[in-house]
Amino acid sequence: MKRIKQTYILAVLAGLGLAACQQDIDVDLPPYEPKLVVECYLEDGQPVRLTLLESRGYLDVASLPLVDGATVVLSHQGQNDTIPNVPFVDRATGKSYNYSSPRRIKASYESPYTLTVTDKRGRTLTATTRFIKPVAIKSITPEFNNKGEAYGLTKFDDNPQQKNYYRLTLTRNIRVDTLSLDALLDDAFSNGEEINWGSGYTFKPGDTIHATLYHCTEDYYKFLTTVQSARQANVNPFAASGEVISNIRGGLGIFATLTYDYRSVVVK
Amino acid sequence: MKICLLFFLLLSSAAQAQSYLTVTGQVSDAASGVGLAGATITVLERAGSGARTDSDGRFALSVAAGKQTLRISYLGYVAQRITVNLSRNEVINVRLKAADNQLSEVVVTGQSNQDKVMSTQTSVDVVDRKTALSLPVVFGEVDLIKVLQLKPGVKSTGEGTSGISVRGGSTDQNLFQYDGTTVYNPSHMFGFFSTFNIDAVKNVALYKAGFPAEYSGRLSSVVDVTSLTPRDSSFHVGGGIGLIASRLNLTGPIGNKIKFNVAGRRTYADVFTEAINRRNGDRPNTNPIPRYYFYDLNGRIDYTINDRSRLFLSAYTGRDRFHLPSDVFRSTFDWGNTAVSLHWHQTSKDARWNSHTSGHYAQYDYRLVSTFDRFTFNIGSGIEDFVLKERVSWQPNPRHTVTFGGELTRSRFSISRVNISSAKPEENIDTGEKPRVWEGGLFVSDDWDVTPKLKLSAGLRWSGFRQDSAGYNAPEPRISARYAFSPSVSLKASYARMVQYRHLVVSSGAALPTDIWYPSTAKIKPEYSDQLAAALTWNIGNTFLLTNEVYYKRLRQVVDFRTGAQLFANDRLENEFVFGNGSAYGNEIYLEKTAGRLRGWVGYTLAWTWREFKDIDGGKRFFPRYDRRHDISVVAMYQLRPRLTLSATWVYNTGNAVSLATGRYVSMDNPYVRVENPTDQVVPEFPSRNNFRMPSYHRLDLGFVYKFRPRRGETDITVNVTNAYNRLNPYLITYQAEENAEGEPTGRFRARAITLFPLLPSVTYNFRF
Incomplete structure (x- = not known):
């Protein structure tokens, strides 16, 4: 709906010959402190893989700021599994990850899964999720x-x-x-x-x-x-x-099933 | 406590009753016979004694018997003195000549300035059509609401739009009334023009504080638009041909008792776009241009029953219509208001009692109807009001005017109506809420000349609201006082509480047609505001008026929407609201030159506005979009020659507070979703609500009006230059991905500013015969 509104307004203005002008502008953004960003999806029967990155100031120089050397632990029912800093590229889906474990997840619907990440600078983020039954x-x-x-x-x-x-x-x-x-x-x-x-x-x-x-x-x-x-x-x-509403405490991103x-x- | 107050008012009135006589009558324009609202009648033998005319130029005045001199004055007109020897009640009708017909040799009276000094009313701005017609306007469309934006404490909510924020209030906190009927969406073309056609409007009064007890329903302001009284002298045809729209106006008498005014306005860009579409009809690879237009129709019929009783019927309807023609996806989006009211004014024989009974019908809705293949999508929202009002004023003696009355409103809402239909039942969707509500209020107030220097205005309104099982009521005390140090300097103070039972689901600062009105419910409590204001007013030599006003406003239970709110097609919209508090405070300085060939004003506002919501940014205080630290407006109108008027307006204000992402990160989505363009993986990070200030806004508009000398009637040509020095004020700042020579993203971003209005000239031809 928001897109509809914008489209109508711009169309009306354009129709009246008031095409909006655009120009580059110097924006004085406040200093930006990068944050840890994790994106991890657990799937029944699939290995655990995730990406751990940093955010960047919007106008900063482009890069894919991977965060390596962090300690990543997946906990479930008192059992802690460390996910090693092993890159993996999934050729079937084209997705790449910088942390991966060959151990496959067996979905448990009774209790939650917790992800804890601590990087070399001591920054920690945690998140919790749980499996729910699929809908046919x-x-x-x-x-x-x-x-x-x-x-x-x-x-x-x-x-x-x-x-x-x-x-x-x-x-x-x-x-x-x-x-x-x-x-x-x-x-x-x-x-x-x-x-x-x-x-x-x-x-x-x-x-x-x-x-x-x-x-x-x-x-x-x-x-x-x-x-x-x-x-x-x-x-x-x-x-x-x-x-953005995220379930990651201490950082950005998503931990989901x-x-x-x-x-x-x-x-x- | 309130009953005691009423008794006190009545007893004090009765104790002071003396054998005064009554003078009633009407003050009108000599040329047209149109009543002049707000004209001042002063009894020269008794300082501080006098009256103001109502919206039709009528007045009632209690005067001691014997020889008395009345001075009748109105800004822009030549004042008159009338000596009467009163031995019984008298009716006096006065016709004032416009001063600008006689130009510089006439010194326009400054009595209006003195009236502003002596009134208890704080924080009111009145703009009449004459002022509006003299000032430069965007696209040549004269707009009274945009003139209000040039007054201190009133801010435009967006470039070129007629939406206003008053003393830190949001757009939904303004009550727009046309002859007392609520206009829920007072704008056309997504807010760029107001719904009030200058040919149908006499003036507009904006109350920012010290609200009279008869007004309520919104927290921050009342914008009271009064329709133009029809001419009673002869039949006239007028109008204008402009860049965007043309206007036509008919007014005149029918016999002795009936007079009418009809005004219409319509844009005509669609006439040209339709012709282009027809020409391109058979050409391949051409998309039709969307068709857009808006229109207004205003009408007013006055019927004089006798000298003490009269009726008038006022009606307005206007709609915007946007049509997207296409073989595949056809869509029509239209929206508009209807406001109809019937008024009955009565005056008692001794003119001490005045009664105004009125019935009102208000309606606003928007509809978006789209057809795609076998599907028809029908989306809309709306509101309908049926209102009865009664207002009685009683002048027991010259020192008291008691006003009391009430109103009752039945409203029907239609919220988030979504209907999708096709031949197959399983594909159909029909949703929406249709609540019905009652809203009402009773009020009483007394204007009391305690001493020649001290005047008090005290009132109380009790409002109530009911929807199903949810009911609310609240007292709304109003009090204001004026102390005159001298006939030209006064100090005023006021306190007012306002309660708002209807809330606007607004997704932006602009008044968009898709914004939805929503009633209070058990979950959504009414909003409250308490405002204190104090003003020092100085009439300098009847030529300048200097006002310095400070205010503090506290807002409670104001509404916003939770992060990620689903505002569209939501059957349980009330779950999306969040509630918080706010405050606004500031100082407004206003210097107006009201006489001479050069007129105009300079206004400066220093202000702060805050909002605080438990569910937004963890309860941290933030500046709403319309918080502006500094706001300056300079308005000048100069009569260079008898037929040539030059005008200029310059505005400067601190930039809006907006949300701007300061960081970004990459989200690749889940393994089964392919995101082809890396730019689409970027998620902007907004650190907090409205964390960024837009660059300062400033703009100079110029205008000149040249009156021709036709054989009959009046004609003029008006030329305007909007944004004369072509300041590219950013309307929006956005980030765009940089691309290399091959058009591939480099991964870097740059900030871009989008500007709506560069330098824009416009011409309008106006006529009246």
């Missing part, structure tokens, strides 16, 4: 318009006993690819009901629709929505707030 996709159906284009209609049931947060992503032909749909939704409109969510008309006969429905913890959902808001606030004068249901369907 009931169906993913291509729906055609009269031009032969199709959108993907995904259906799933919401559990009325609890507040639920979802992220639904759709890709075309390749599972890990640029997203055709990236929807963040909660059950405010449809608590306990069947939820139907459609994409744009981006599919054609012969395509494969890959649908992934993440059942998110509240922490992860708030992180995703506020990151989205912060990116908008950076370019939109009408955006309300740019603060990935529980999801995945389905694919060929468009016919």
